[in-house]
Amino acid sequence: MKKEKAEITVGKNIYSELKKNSRAVWGMVIVSVVSIISFLYLSLVVYSDSTTKIFTMNDKGEMIPLSLVSAKNDKIKVIKANAEYFVKNFYDLDQYSLKDKKERALWLVSDQPTKIIKDKDAKGYYSDFLSINGLVQKADIMPDSWEISNVDDNPNVNFSVLVKRINGTNEDYFRADIQMRMTKVNINYPYNPFGFLITNFVESLSKVKKPTDDEIKTQDSIIVEQINPTITN
Template structure:
């Protein structure tokens, strides 16, 4: 009888220890879960989120919003430059018209200046293609930018294209995106060329 009692007490003690260990484990798991939720809360505005197929909220990419905005800003500027400076005798009016959706009246003034200088007439008469080879863009916190553009003009039966270095400056502001006219959702202001020189080397 005494032996049976001792075995019962041992069993109860063992079960009690197991229960305590389980409770401690649950407490640790709960604490870890609360810590994860807290860290997600304090960092929630640093990431871009979207809905998955099962409607769960998941991070699209672990890219901070600031970095993503920088990509969009430079993407918009690059998009305008590519449209405005990549032209030929057949598409230049269409390209320029598309570029006007991305910029204020400074774009039209620059186009009028090129027209007065006979730039587009020269492209038409010589059947030349003008295209952008490189774009390097730098922006700052005041929404100003500066870009170095390498433009090539290629004439038929010409061995090597003539290369031009163009330095441009301006500013930009965020606006409503309008695909396909303004896919990045920005507007360029006070765009101007500060340097235009042929590379002769």
């Protein structure tokens, strides 16, 4: 009778299994280290923002850094300065500065506003200052009338101008409600010192009464307080 040989079953290679476990352990270590570094970096960024920036709420209830608000306010200042520069050259006139201001105003506008200015010229807007001795026109933007939208693209700007027309002892007052659209261009000093071209211009002019002392004080107080214009997105 033959004796059966006992079969020896060889188990898994312990060294191979240890290598597999080692790879898994190192993988977990690497993932953990990356996660910790990422978390620490994010924490440092958040901490840095909290110490170097002040956050505020916009009109949509979103948190935005104050630095962005400041940048937007800076753009608004330039837009307002461009509008004020146009107003001073288009409305604030006398016989001595007429020619220069007319030329400056035309440098600030494109085709559509140019047609409006030339049409007013043909109707005697400028010639009155040459034919009527001592005729002077003063103009100021009403500080509570500013409305500016689309600040980061091609701004839409609405405001009202109080025009004071002086002829000797006679004074007439007019209100010009202005709507204009600007587009950003290269600064061309001194012809276009703020780098905005007025592409659309609408003027609604009406005669008004002389402002009362209280109304003048109110407007002056608004200027002093430097109230920001209404901004819409």
